Amino acid sequence: MILLYDSLQFYFTIVCFRPKKRIKQLEKQIQMLIDESCVAKSHGDLKIALDKAKDACQKERSMVRLQEQTGMMNNRNEDLSFSTLLNLANQYEANEMYSEALSAYQSITRNRMLPNIKRFKVNMGNIYLKMGQYPKAIKQYQMALDHVPDIYKSLRIKITHNIGLLFVKMGQYQDACTSFEYIMQEKPNFKTGLHLVLCYNALDDHENMRRAFQLLLEVPVDIDEEKYSANSDDPVYSLLLEAIKTDSLRKMEKLVKEEAEHCILTAARVVAPAIASSPSEGFDWCIQALRTVTPMQQSVSSVSSFHSELADELEVHKAAVQLKSGDLQASVSTLQAFAKRGEIGRVSSIACTNLAFIYFLQGDIDQAEKYADLARRADTYNAAAFVNLGNCAFSRGDVDRAKELYICSLESDASCVEALYNLGLAHKNQGNHEDALDCFLKLNAIVKHHPEVLYMLAYLHELLGDKDQANEWYLLLLGIVPSDPSILQKVGQLYENDGERQLAHQYHVDSHRYFPSNLEVIDWLGSYYVSMQLPEKAIAYFERAALLRPEEVKWQLMVASCYRRSGSYQQALQLYRQIHQRFPDNVECKDWVLNNIDKIIDLGLKEAVEYALELKKVEKAKDVRERIGSSRPGSWRSNGRSSRVGTAYLENDGNTRPGSYRNTTQSRYSAREASPLVGSGGKNTDCISSKFCITLKLAIKILKDHCSLLQFLL
Numbered sequence: 001m002i003l004l005y006d007s008l009q010f011y012f013t014i015v016c017f018r019p020k021k022r023i024k025q026l027e028k029q030i031q032m033l034i035d036e037s038c039v040a041k042s043h044g045d046l047k048i049a050l051d052k053a054k055d056a057c058q059k060e061r062s063m064v065r066l067q068e069q070t071g072m073m074n075n076r077n078e079d080l081s082f083s084t085l086l087n088l089a090n091q092y093e094a095n096e097m098y099s100e101a102l103s104a105y106q107s108i109t110r111n112r113m114l115p116n117i118k119r120f121k122v123n124m125g126n127i128y129l130k131m132g133q134y135p136k137a138i139k140q141y142q143m144a145l146d147h148v149p150d151i152y153k154s155l156r157i158k159i160t161h162n163i164g165l166l167f168v169k170m171g172q173y174q175d176a177c178t179s180f181e182y183i184m185q186e187k188p189n190f191k192t193g194l195h196l197v198l199c200y201n202a203l204d205d206h207e208n209m210r211r212a213f214q215l216l217l218e219v220p221v222d223i224d225e226e227k228y229s230a231n232s233d234d235p236v237y238s239l240l241l242e243a244i245k246t247d248s249l250r251k252m253e254k255l256v257k258e259e260a261e262h263c264i265l266t267a268a269r270v271v272a273p274a275i276a277s278s279p280s281e282g283f284d285w286c287i288q289a290l291r292t293v294t295p296m297q298q299s300v301s302s303v304s305s306f307h308s309e310l311a312d313e314l315e316v317h318k319a320a321v322q323l324k325s326g327d328l329q330a331s332v333s334t335l336q337a338f339a340k341r342g343e344i345g346r347v348s349s350i351a352c353t354n355l356a357f358i359y360f361l362q363g364d365i366d367q368a369e370k371y372a373d374l375a376r377r378a379d380t381y382n383a384a385a386f387v388n389l390g391n392c393a394f395s396r397g398d399v400d401r402a403k404e405l406y407i408c409s410l411e412s413d414a415s416c417v418e419a420l421y422n423l424g425l426a427h428k429n430q431g432n433h434e435d436a437l438d439c440f441l442k443l444n445a446i447v448k449h450h451p452e453v454l455y456m457l458a459y460l461h462e463l464l465g466d467k468d469q470a471n472e473w474y475l476l477l478l479g480i481v482p483s484d485p486s487i488l489q490k491v492g493q494l495y496e497n498d499g500e501r502q503l504a505h506q507y508h509v510d511s512h513r514y515f516p517s518n519l520e521v522i523d524w525l526g527s528y529y530v531s532m533q534l535p536e537k538a539i540a541y542f543e544r545a546a547l548l549r550p551e552e553v554k555w556q557l558m559v560a561s562c563y564r565r566s567g568s569y570q571q572a573l574q575l576y577r578q579i580h581q582r583f584p585d586n587v588e589c590k591d592w593v594l595n596n597i598d599k600i601i602d603l604g605l606k607e608a609v610e611y612a613l614e615l616k617k618v619e620k621a622k623d624v625r626e627r628i629g630s631s632r633p634g635s636w637r638s639n640g641r642s643s644r645v646g647t648a649y650l651e652n653d654g655n656t657r658p659g660s661y662r663n664t665t666q667s668r669y670s671a672r673e674a675s676p677l678v679g680s681g682g683k684n685t686d687c688i689s690s691k692f693c694i695t696l697k698l699a700i701k702i703l704k705d706h707c708s709l710l711q712f713l714l
Contacts, residue, residue, distance in 0.1 A: 019070040118147035190263035283318040312347040349379035383413035485515035535562035
């Protein structure tokens with residue numbers, strides 16, 4: 001008997017006690033894995049969270065098999081199995097493995113032993129929404145809605161709202177209106193009211209837009225602002241008010257109020273232009289509706305304060321719309337109505353700020369300063385008011401006062417980028433380049449990669465002599481505005497100063513491609529090709545410059561010079577002929593003919609005689625003028641010399657560059673002037689006589705080539 005008892009006890013321990021202990025251990029391990037998975041997801045480690053969820057699911061299956069083998073299925077923990085599978089589905093969805101997540105949710109919904117299991121159709125609908133399968137998502141939402149009792153009104157409202165949004169995405173605005181109308185009748189809220197207005201606007205149903213806007217205004221705000229401003233002599237109550245002004249509940253109330261303001265003002269901006277013949281009439285209707293609204297379940301005082309502020313703000317927006325449409329007078333009249341009230345508040349300050357800016361743009365600094373000061377008095381924390389006052393002071397030349405006002409603006413709002421930008425400009429205006437650089441570096445940290453800020457940073461580094469850093473900022477700016485011709489030209493100039501002409505040429509070419517009318521770039525490119533001994537490429541640039549500035553002779557002379565350098569003497573002479581016709585007093589075109597007589601004769605061109613005679617007349621008149629000037633008291637003139645060389649270099653004062661053909665004229669004329677001729681009553685006429693001699697020799701040479709009776713005539 002003792003032996004039989006020991007055997008039964010051993011069997012009971014092996015078969016019954018040990019499996020129970022093993023199952024308990026597995027349950028603890030599964031629960032721990034689920035907790036670790038949720039924690040990893042909260043930390044953003046989605047891959048680790050999914051692995052933990054898979055391990056928990058695997059252990060749960062092992063536990064179920066162990067229970068089946070030991071005949072302990074009656075003690076199965078259904079809640080643990082449900083938690084394991086639900087966590088796995090959530091982790092699949094978080095890792096965007098939507099097919100696996102749907103399979104997991106379907107496994108959950110097949111278990112009819114759990115209550116309200118069909119509500120997980122909402123999760124399945126959310127997944128279909130992320131996959132873009134809107135009809136299947138609507139089907140899942142409707143199935144979930146059918147299994148939600150009427151007592152759960154909030155859940156039914158949320159599911160219906162999702163269905164309405166899906167109808168909007170599918171373009172079925174009438175069905176969406178039906179869903180939103182149901183919500184506004186059962187439990188109205190601001191978001192649904194705004195969506196209803198937008199849907200009727202898409203259907204172009206103006207009457208229903210008015211009705212939907214009025215339904216939106218009737219939504220209660222449920223925020224009592226008066227309790228935060230109550231005055232009491234009880235110090236304990238005062239401390240309590242100070243405590244609840246910044247608690248989490250107060251923050252939540254502020255969010256609700258901001259949402260209400262956003263929805264109502266957005267709906268008004270949509271309704272106003274559509275329901276009337278003009279936007280002004282539509283805004284007047286909306287403003288009147290705001291001032292006469294009577295929401296449900298709300299005190300009259302709170303209605304008056306909340307909706308009156310919205311009406312004032314909407315009226316300011318009306319002025320902005322009038323200004324945008326070009327009706328400046330109506331906009332100014334609307335804004336001046338707020339200034340005449342003399343109220344203290346945010347909306348009045350905004351209206352005065354807009355008025356100050358309008359007058360500032362019109363150049364009326366006195367009126368701009370007046371309304372900017374009114375805006376500052378209405379709201380001492382209005383940073384824009386200080387900026388406008390600073391701009392007025394800057395316009396009057398009082399830069400120090402402007403800097404003080406910009407600093408006051410930054411003290412009111414440290415993120416006021418206008419004040420920081422203008423402060424940097426003020427420092428730059430005074431020559432404080434280091435302080436200006438600090439301002440723009442701070443501004444660049446607030447607004448990343450803004451083109452104007454990047455340009456000022458580059459320009460200030462250039463003023464400070466840091467060319468390399470300036471070039472880096474310019475290149476960064478080109479990454480944002482790659483088609484800005486002035487920045488491309490600036491980078492090209494920096495590379496040219498560094499001696500990298502190849503890179504400078506590339507940036508100048510890019511600048512010319514985006515802005516072909518920049519004469520500075522055209523001049524640089526033409527000079528570059530001339531210096532590189534490629535005059536034929538420079539011709540196109542100088543011809544474009546001649547088209548842009550036809551009244552300036554230097555561009556046409558540069559084209560003729562390029563033709564001469566490339567050996568096209570026929571085209572060069574033709575162009576010089578055209579220049580002479582348009583500018584008869586220009587000496588350079590006739591001067592070139594005189595210095596290239598041999599080549600012209602070889603080409604068989606007889607116009608050289610005419611140009612030589614005209615050149616002689618022009619220079620003779622100039623010589624006479626100089627002699628008359630030399631006879632005046634105080635004048636001086638070298639004996640036996642004329643101003644011929646000065647005439648040859650007339651264009652060298654700024655219209656020619658080194659390497660031009662005009663630099664070769666000095667040797668030619670100096671050789672001819674070495675043997676002066678004496679005549680004309682003892683006067684020194686070496687230059688004129690030499691020109692006449694050259695003309696005579698030219699005529700004789702032409703006659704030798706074209707007349708067979710030359711010997712007989714001599």
